[in-house]
Amino acid sequence: MAMCSRAAAAIRRRGGVALAPPHARAMASLFGHVEPAPKDPILGVTEAFLADPSPDKVNVGVGAYRDDNGQPVVLDCVREAERRIAGNLNMEYLPMGGSIKMIDESLKLAYGEDSEFIKDKRIAAVQALSGTGACRLFADFQRRFLPDSQIYIPTPTWSNHHNIWRDAQVPQRTFTYYHPESRGLDFAGLMDDVKNAPNGSFFLLHACAHNPTGVDPTEEQWREISYQFKVKNHIPFFDMAYQGFASGDPERDAKAIRIFLEDGHQIGCAQSYAKNMGLYGQRAGCLSILCEDEMQAVAVKSQLQQIARPMYSNPPVHGSLVVSIILNDPELKSLWLKEVKGMADRIIGMRKALKENLEQLGSPLSWDHITNQIGMFCYSGMTPEQVDRLTNEYHIYMTRNGRISMAGVTTGNVAYLANAIHEVTKTK
Amino acid sequence: MASSSVFAGLAQAPEDPILGVTVAYNKDPSPVKVNLGVGAYRTEEGKPLVLDVVRRAEQMLINNPSRVKEYLPITGLAEFNKLSAKLIFGTDSPAIQESRVATVQCLSGTGSLRVGGEFLARHYHERTIYIPQPTWGNHPKVFTLAGLTVRSYRYYDPATRGLDFQGLLEDLSSAPSGAIVLLHACAHNPTGVDPTLDQWEQIRQLMRSKSLLPFFDSAYQGFASGSLDKDAQSVRMFVADGGELLMAQSYAKNMGLYGERVGALSIVCGSADVAVRVESQLKLVIRPMYSNPPIHGASIVATILKDSDMFNEWTVELKGMADRIISMRQQLFDALKTRGTPGDWSHIIKQIGMFTFTGLNSDQVAFMRQEYHIYMTSDGRISMAGLSTRTIPHLSDAIHAAVTKLK
Secondary structure (H helix, E strand, C coil), rough: CCCCCCCCCHHHHHCCCCCCCCCCCCCCCCCCCCCCCCCCHHHHHHHHHHHHHCCCCEEECCCCCCCCCCCCCCCCHHHHHHHCCCCCCCCCCCCCCHHHHHHHHHHHCCCCEEEEEEHHHCCCEEEEEEEHHHHHHHHHHHHHHCCCCEEEEEEEHHHHHHHHHHHHHCCCCEEEEEECCCCCCCCHHHHHHHHCCCCCCCCECCCCCCCCCCCCCCHHHHHHHHHHHHHHHHECCCEEEECCCCCCCCHHCCHHHHHHCCCCCCCCCECCCCCCCCCCHEEEEEEEEEECCHHHHHHHHHHHHHHHHHHHHHCEEEEEEEHHHHHCCCHHHHHHHHHHHHHHHHHHHHHHHHHHHHHHHCCCCHHHHHHHHHEEECCCCCHHHHHHHHHHCCCCCCCCEEEHHHHHHCCCHHHHHHHHHHHHHHCC | CHHHHHHHCCCCCCCHHHHHHHHHHEEEECCCECCCCCCCCCCCCCCCCHHHHHHHHHHHHHCCCCCCCCCCCCCCHHHHHHHHHHHHHCCCCCCHHCCCEEEECCCHHHHHHHHEEEEEEEECCCCCCEHHHHCCCHHHHHHHHCCCCCEEEEEEEECEEECCHHHHHCCCHHCCCCCEEEECCCCCCCCCCCCCCCHHHHHHHHHHHCCCCEEEECCCHHHHHHHHHHCCCCHHHHHCCCCCEEEEECCCCCCCHHHHHEEEEECCCHHHHHHHHHHHHHHHHHHHCCCCCHHHHHHHHHHHHCCCHHHHHHHHHHHHHHHHHHHHHHHHHHHHHHHHHCCCCCCHHHCCCCEEEEEHHHHHHHHHHHHCCCCCCCCCEEEHHHHCCCCCCHHHHHHHEEEEEEE
């Protein structure tokens, strides 16, 4: 129906008369002027992949984990948690701020089991609709209580970050991050931008496994960034969508956050369980803001709830039950840690395999960045034209910025993928 | 020492008036306390209820090992969307057959209202929405934050405890052409007062003559009368005239899925072409809010709606809930009559749905909380779902005392 109506519109534009479908009413619409929205750049890739009939097709577009057979995975710890929920628990409304149990466990993961901030009740935290929802609550909160503030966003970043702060009506600026020549971090450029930003600016930082580049600062670099933030009184907002998924160790992946906490920053943090617990569609996440004291934390939490209430009233219960059950049960938590490490290890293995394959093919280029980068994504350095060739000639689907989702790479397709990449990059 | 926070001057938000009632109730140690505050169904034993058919659907989902938990599309579960549109508009609805309905899964009624409001603020030429006086406490905030200006139209008549129909018609008549009008599809919250079908027809004619855009909030389909079709009549009347409207649907109460946050926003458009473009723009509202909606509750709903046995089972359980509430109304009315409580209490059995607007004033409400441990919102709204045969005598004693001792 969609194609037909678009064709009809095209005919009309060219001055011809389109034959209206038989049952269409010629009713004037109050929404007749509404433009078709552009497709989402990331999600549009999977749509195109699904439509491709080729048996060789490879989807290294969307960032959802796949096992070595290219299949989506439900973790065993999640299956067990769901077995415990079904038939046993009711579906009553959660409080506006969400599940206290889930929040408590989430804070321990991000801030540390023995965090003094947790003990002192200084963290305002609410359950949120995965990472997106957590970022949006923070952006709306920033708009309401600091209407003159803006947010600095790294270049590049997950494209939806720009949409979130735009819809929250918080002005955004960018800061230097990725260094195309080295396919690594432009640390000097980053520090310049940090120093040149007005004092007290808000900065969005990817806690680990930067999306889309996979390029993370080293520990030493994080310390320097944190120090400069102190000098400038900047406020760090961490988006942590891959804790555990980057190195395989959640404690290690939270290192940047812990450094900033040690240095006395009052951080904001968005956490997501979409990837590290495979809960994607359950929309399970948490937003936290470290405050001066307990009283302020209570006030901030109450205000975050006031933002959630007119958006969705209270967050979905199912995902929060899965998270709480797993993290509260030592055996299940242990199983989860094992499974998360398994996913991270498979990805690290595929990075190694892809790089080795390219080297064996005699590629003239350096592919060190494939194993230097971390997390689900590899910023290959390929141009949009090269990506288009991969899609058109080899049925390989990825976003046109050259981002490869390593989770889509398997022992079954890594050679094919390496060969295709080699073919489109060997000249130039 | 921690440095001064940028949020140092921030004040604590006032407690939500509706949820605050339950907070106070929970603190009360009295063995005779009754919670008539929040609108979640309770059994005769005062317990929350998960429908049998929902439990069945849950098990089916668990037992299916091939089920995964990937992201839904931005617009949600496609099957759920189609089935939801059929449920509210009717399976034979011409709007559906002509592909003129854009439906997106949202977070229950609240989420559907917010997404619809944001869409209108961006794409509709009129930014004013008229909401009934009174209405659910969250409505004004939802629409204001969506970017609309909120005005009200007369609705409830305290003198009759019924509909102020003249006032309603006058206020809608003087609304600017094209203004948006929020309509409760059935079981008006908080009053329980609904227009008759004749009155709905008059409202429809008036609205269409002034190009007022209807935005329906349907939170109680099937829950009000016990019949899904009957409770959708007001909506279907508007669709039948070929006009456009917005519809926010919730499965919180009628399927007992409260915390799963299951709902749908449908926009009935003038043509299929417009519906496609409208849907694409709805995605742009949703993506920066939460990317895509939660999968669990919608999967349960789709499982039930697409299986005719399970659908029928659902209608039986739904009617059971509605019947229990209707029975509570009758019992409360009878109890007050028996006690000879002064005043006309017929509104208790005339009003429909989960709530009764008792007509008690805030002093009387406070008295009932103090002396009888009865918890309700200060506007005198009681949730009939919170009553049982066992607690009716206590409540009617309390009302009797409040009405005779205080004015």
